[in-house]
Amino acid sequence: MAICRPRCGNEVRPLHFYDQQIETLDRVRLRELQNERLRALIGEIDSNQFYQEKCATAGIALSEIRSAEDLQALAFTTKSELVEDQAANPPFGRTLTYPISTYRYFHQTSGTTGRPLKCLDTAASWEWWERCWGYVYAGAGVGADDIVFCAFSFGPYLSHWAAICGARHVGAMCISGGGMNSEQRLQTIIDNRCTVLVCTPTYALHLAEVARRVGIDLASSAITRSIHAGEPGASLPNVKRAIEHAWGATCFDHAGATEAGAWAFDCEAQSGAIHLNEAEFIFEVIDLAKSEPVEEGRGELVITNLGRAAMPVLRYRTGDVVDLTTEPCACGRSFARIRGGVLGRSDDMIIVRGVNLYPSAIDDLIRSLPEIGEYEVIIRRVEGLDDLLIRCESVDASPFERTRLSVENAFRRQFNIRISVEQAAAGSLPRYEFKARRFKRL
Ligand SMILES: [Zn+2]
Numbered sequence: 001m002a003i004c005r006p007r008c009g010n011e012v013r014p015l016h017f018y019d020q021q022i023e024t025l026d027r028v029r030l031r032e033l034q035n036e037r038l039r040a041l042i043g044e045i046d047s048n049q050f051y052q053e054k055c056a057t058a059g060i061a062l063s064e065i066r067s068a069e070d071l072q073a074l075a076f077t078t079k080s081e082l083v084e085d086q087a088a089n090p091p092f093g094r095t096l097t098y099p100i101s102t103y104r105y106f107h108q109t110s111g112t113t114g115r116p117l118k119c120l121d122t123a124a125s126w127e128w129w130e131r132c133w134g135y136v137y138a139g140a141g142v143g144a145d146d147i148v149f150c151a152f153s154f155g156p157y158l159s160h161w162a163a164i165c166g167a168r169h170v171g172a173m174c175i176s177g178g179g180m181n182s183e184q185r186l187q188t189i190i191d192n193r194c195t196v197l198v199c200t201p202t203y204a205l206h207l208a209e210v211a212r213r214v215g216i217d218l219a220s221s222a223i224t225r226s227i228h229a230g231e232p233g234a235s236l237p238n239v240k241r242a243i244e245h246a247w248g249a250t251c252f253d254h255a256g257a258t259e260a261g262a263w264a265f266d267c268e269a270q271s272g273a274i275h276l277n278e279a280e281f282i283f284e285v286i287d288l289a290k291s292e293p294v295e296e297g298r299g300e301l302v303i304t305n306l307g308r309a310a311m312p313v314l315r316y317r318t319g320d321v322v323d324l325t326t327e328p329c330a331c332g333r334s335f336a337r338i339r340g341g342v343l344g345r346s347d348d349m350i351i352v353r354g355v356n357l358y359p360s361a362i363d364d365l366i367r368s369l370p371e372i373g374e375y376e377v378i379i380r381r382v383e384g385l386d387d388l389l390i391r392c393e394s395v396d397a398s399p400f401e402r403t404r405l406s407v408e409n410a411f412r413r414q415f416n417i418r419i420s421v422e423q424a425a426a427g428s429l430p431r432y433e434f435k436a437r438r439f440k441r442l
Contacts, residue, residue, distance in 0.1 A: 015268050015331055018131075018138035018170070022279045023333045027326065030334060034282050035067045037306040042066075044309040049094040050085060051314060065314075068282050071304060072293075077316045082259060083115050092118055095311050103310065107158035109258045119158060119258050121310055126165070128280070128307035129158075132262035133166020135277050139265040140225050140252040142196050144171035147222075149189050151199035151207065153433060154178030158258040159229055163198050166262075172196070182210040193222040201233030201243060201251075202436040208246035209373065219248035227266075229254045231436060234266070235274060235341030236364035253341045255320070260313050261305045264338065269330035273337035276324075280307050283336065284315070285324045288346060298323045300346045301338075319345050321358070348439070350379055352386045353417050359439050362388075365414050371396055371403050374429040380442040388419040393426050 017023050025033065042065050045051060055062045058073050065071060086093035096103070105126050108116040121129065142148065148167050152160035154176060167174035175192060177185045177199075186207060189197065197204065204226055211218045226249050228234035234243070234253035243251045253274050256262035263281050266274045276283050285299040286292060293299075301318045322338040329337060344358030351357070359377070366375055375392040388411075394403050404421040411419045432438075 016138045016141045016143065016170075017333075018135045019279065023135075023335060025334055027334055030278055031068065034278065034306065038068065038071075038282065038304070039066055041306055041309055041312065045097045045312055048097045048312065051095075051312070053094075054314070068304075071282065071284075071315055074315050076291075076302060077313055079117065079259065079317075079319070082313075083117050086118060087115065092120060096120060097309055097312065098122065105161075106156065107161070107258060108156050110157055117259055119311060121308070125308045125310035129162040129262065130166040130169055131307070132256070132277060132280055133162050134169030135279070136163075136227060136252075136254050136262055136265040137167060137170040137172065137196075139267045139275065140196070140227050140250075141268050142167070142170050142172050142225065142227075146170075146172040146195045147192060148172050148174045148196040148198060149177055149185070149192075149194040150174060151177040151185050151197065151203055151433075159256055159262070162256075162262060163227075163229070182207055183214060186211055186214070186216055189223065190216065190221055195222050195224050197223050197226040197247070197249070199226070199228065200230040200433070200436070201228045201236075201239050202231065202432050204228065204243045204251075205239075205246065205367075206431050206433075208243075211246075218246055221247070223247055223249045225250050225252060227252045227254055229256060232342045232344065232360040233363060235272065236360060236367070237272070238364045238368040242367050255342050257303075257318060260303045260316050260318065261308060263303060263305075264341070267329065267331040267333060271329055271331075271337070273325060273329070273339040274341050275329070275333055275335040275337050278335045281305050283324075285322060286317075288321070294324070296324055296326065298343075301342075319347055321346050321349075350386060350439075352379075352388050352415075352419075355415050355417050357415065361415075363438075365410055366390070366392070366407070369403075369406055369410060371398065371406065373426070374424075374431065376424070376429055376438045376440060378440050378442055388417070389422060390419060391422045391424045391429070393424050393429055 042062055060073050102122050103120040104123050105121040108118045150164050154160050164174045233239040234251050240251045252266035255264040264274050264276050282304040284293050284302040286302055287294050287299050301320045301322045303316045304314050320342045321344045326336045344360050349356055349358055366372055373393040373395040378389040380387050400423045407421045411417055
């Protein structure tokens with residue numbers, strides 16, 4: 001990891017890079033690098049049955065893909081396609097490039113929205129995962145002096161293991177928070193003077209709630225940075241502010257997917273837009289209505305990973321809605337950025353009284369109201385229209401009527417819609433460690 005010290009006025013501000021030379025390449029040279037790596041990948045995956053067939057359907061040979069532009073000839077890859085392939089060709093499907101004896105690591109997706117997808121890695125592709133996390137840690141300024149605490153359960157979910165293994169790429173020590181309850185995790189963070197917390201945004205807020213209850217002052221802990229994965233949130237201004245206020249730390253967003261890789265990371269410039277890792281992936285953003293690529297602006301993110309020949313994805317539709325910009329970042333990286341992180345899922349947008357809403361936007365609004373603790377959102381049909389019912393717990397003893405008015409007014413002001421609000425008894429709503437499921441459809 002390199003450290004450069006650019007001058008900003010009279011202040012010398014250290015910024016950290018994982019690979020400064022690559023991260024600051026001009027965009028023409030960056031595209032050349034991507035094309036070189038793509039050609040190497042295509043040469044390596046020549047025997048991959050899944051992509052051979054995909055190319056055959058498109059009327060081309062895999063070896064004809066020589067550049068990012070050539071990828072356009074190929075149909076998108078979707079998650080349901082990968083899941084169906086594994087169901088039809090058990091147990092691991094046809095996306096594996098090498099004989100099974102070459103693989104070392106098994107993980108699977110959480111399966112919260114359907115059948116879990118199994119993802120296998122070789123020693124080389126696991127090294128690639130770790131390297132991608134190196135960018136995430138370096139972007140947040142994590143280095144050899146840091147002790148990272150990963151507050152995850154450590155099941156077969158990939159990102160937990162990639163986060164813990166990747167810390168070595170910036171020289172940091174890493175502590176697993178598996179097999180502990182929230183109080184034990186807090187105590188471990190305090191006792192060992194951990195400086196970096198890695199968990200979902202939801203769980204960071206939950207830990208803060210537990211700390212309050214048991215009388216631990218988090219602002220006096222050694223945590224200076226938190227890195228958040230698993231769900232959008234750390235780029236939502238009010239969620240970010242709530243986490244930073246509770247922990248007295250700087251909050252960094254990160255995005256990734258088991259089937260594609262750890263593809264985005266935040267930087268110390270804290271611009272409100274996070275970097276796409278263009279050293280390790282080729283990205284496209286496609287217009288949601290027309291499925292055509294857009295140069296800048298909003299659309300669904302499509303990913304080709306360049307370092308996971310063992311189980312690659314070419315033109316993978318992530319379902320993540322992003323807002324792309326290639327404007328230079330104050331940190332000096334030339335990698336493109338997405339404003340506000342992942343804005344939502346292309347398939348979870350809800351339409352309430354004619355207003356398009358993403359759960360992340362609702363989450364951000366509710367986190368701006370300090371009187372509300374945990375909450376859930378019920379989407380129900382009333383006279384043929386979607387209607388929102390917010391059930392929430394109060395964190396103080398003020399009359400609920402005041403909370404109800406505050407939530408109703410906030411929704412009217414922000415989204416110009418009327419909603420219903422109900423009180424939930426303190427502690428009655430579920431708490432989430434990973435991937436919060438606060439939205440329910442009746
Ligand atoms: Zn930056």
